[in-house]
Amino acid sequence: MLVSALVVVGALALTIAWVLHQTVPKERLEQVAAAGQGEVFVSAIDVVAGLIVLGIGGVVFAGLVTLVIARRAVRPLGDALRVQRQFVADASHELRTPLAVLDARLQALQRKIAGGAATADDKVTADLARLRDDSRALIDIVGDLLEAAGGDSSAASTMSHPVHLNDVVEDVLRSMSVLADKRDVALRYDTVGSAHVDAPTASLRRAVLALVDNAIGHAPSGSTVTVSTRLERDSAIITVTDEGRGITGIKPTRVFDRFARSDPAPETTGTNAHASRPSFGIGLALVREVALRHGGSVRVAATSPTGTTLELVLPASNQGT
Numbered sequence: 001m002l003v004s005a006l007v008v009v010g011a012l013a014l015t016i017a018w019v020l021h022q023t024v025p026k027e028r029l030e031q032v033a034a035a036g037q038g039e040v041f042v043s044a045i046d047v048v049a050g051l052i053v054l055g056i057g058g059v060v061f062a063g064l065v066t067l068v069i070a071r072r073a074v075r076p077l078g079d080a081l082r083v084q085r086q087f088v089a090d091a092s093h094e095l096r097t098p099l100a101v102l103d104a105r106l107q108a109l110q111r112k113i114a115g116g117a118a119t120a121d122d123k124v125t126a127d128l129a130r131l132r133d134d135s136r137a138l139i140d141i142v143g144d145l146l147e148a149a150g151g152d153s154s155a156a157s158t159m160s161h162p163v164h165l166n167d168v169v170e171d172v173l174r175s176m177s178v179l180a181d182k183r184d185v186a187l188r189y190d191t192v193g194s195a196h197v198d199a200p201t202a203s204l205r206r207a208v209l210a211l212v213d214n215a216i217g218h219a220p221s222g223s224t225v226t227v228s229t230r231l232e233r234d235s236a237i238i239t240v241t242d243e244g245r246g247i248t249g250i251k252p253t254r255v256f257d258r259f260a261r262s263d264p265a266p267e268t269t270g271t272n273a274h275a276s277r278p279s280f281g282i283g284l285a286l287v288r289e290v291a292l293r294h295g296g297s298v299r300v301a302a303t304s305p306t307g308t309t310l311e312l313v314l315p316a317s318n319q320g321t
Helices: 002-022 026-035 044-115 122-149 153-158 165-182 201-218 283-293
Strands: 186-192 224-232 235-242 297-304 307-315
Touching: 044 122, 122 165, 122 201, 165 186, 165 201, 165 224, 165 235, 201 224, 201 235, 201 283, 201 307, 283 297, 283 307
Parallel strands: 186 224
Antiparallel strands: 224 235, 235 307, 297 307
16 A cells, blocks of 8 residues: 555655646746746646546556555454365364264163163153254254355255244253253243244254353352343344343444454352353353354343343244244
8 A cells, every 4th residue: 555655645745746747837838838848748638648648647557556565464364264164164073973872872771771681760760861962953053164164065955944943942941951951040021922944943943052151250249141032024033131240341233343352251259169160251242143143133122230231133934923
């Protein structure tokens, strides 16, 4: 940009000097002719035409220089994006096999218990079923990451049918109840009606799980995290509310930026003491990416010293209503 600006300024300065030199009074022309000097003067029309040509040439040249500089400046960003996508694709692909093995072992254990080859009480059987659900959810998340990174075109075929929003939310709350109990936080689900959305189950689950996980991480001990769903016109709306101290240390509009972090929740003391979990500023950024990818949005609906409400809006499916 600096080089192109200097070129344009230099060309304009030379043009102005040349014009001032050539546009002289008639008396000066007569003096020069009488003295026999070899100066040449041009008409005003020629001057204007010259200015136009020089101006157009300067603009074109400046544009070309700017284009070259901009491409050089953007190239590292493009390389970084390609490296990031390649890393996500490679990591997700490498996770596929161990997750598949884990799921197969859990399934084999379930079959042994069901067939009488192994014994387990009802609690262990129920925990095993939840572990199996979690392993399959992880496999779906890995597939969703591969699709987002462009590393698996076959994953796109998993999207076609509408997903029941209420079922996804209930599944997330069951999975997150372990973390909530550890932090002495209650989970509550309020729903008005039934809604379906056109989004892969894995993507929708990732988004809801990140919202609930964020709320639990900022909720004080003994408080409640409330998740609600409702259908409003052509949109399915999910809201997650915690009873923390609100968003501090960062503008609410920036909480969905990658690596942006607000102040952590204060640690509690006493019998229910727990340490604040580290935050890397990625979860809410993933929520925004999922929302935008499927034609939705996410925002901070409210924040105050008594709590924060995050709202995820996705287009409702006409097939499921």
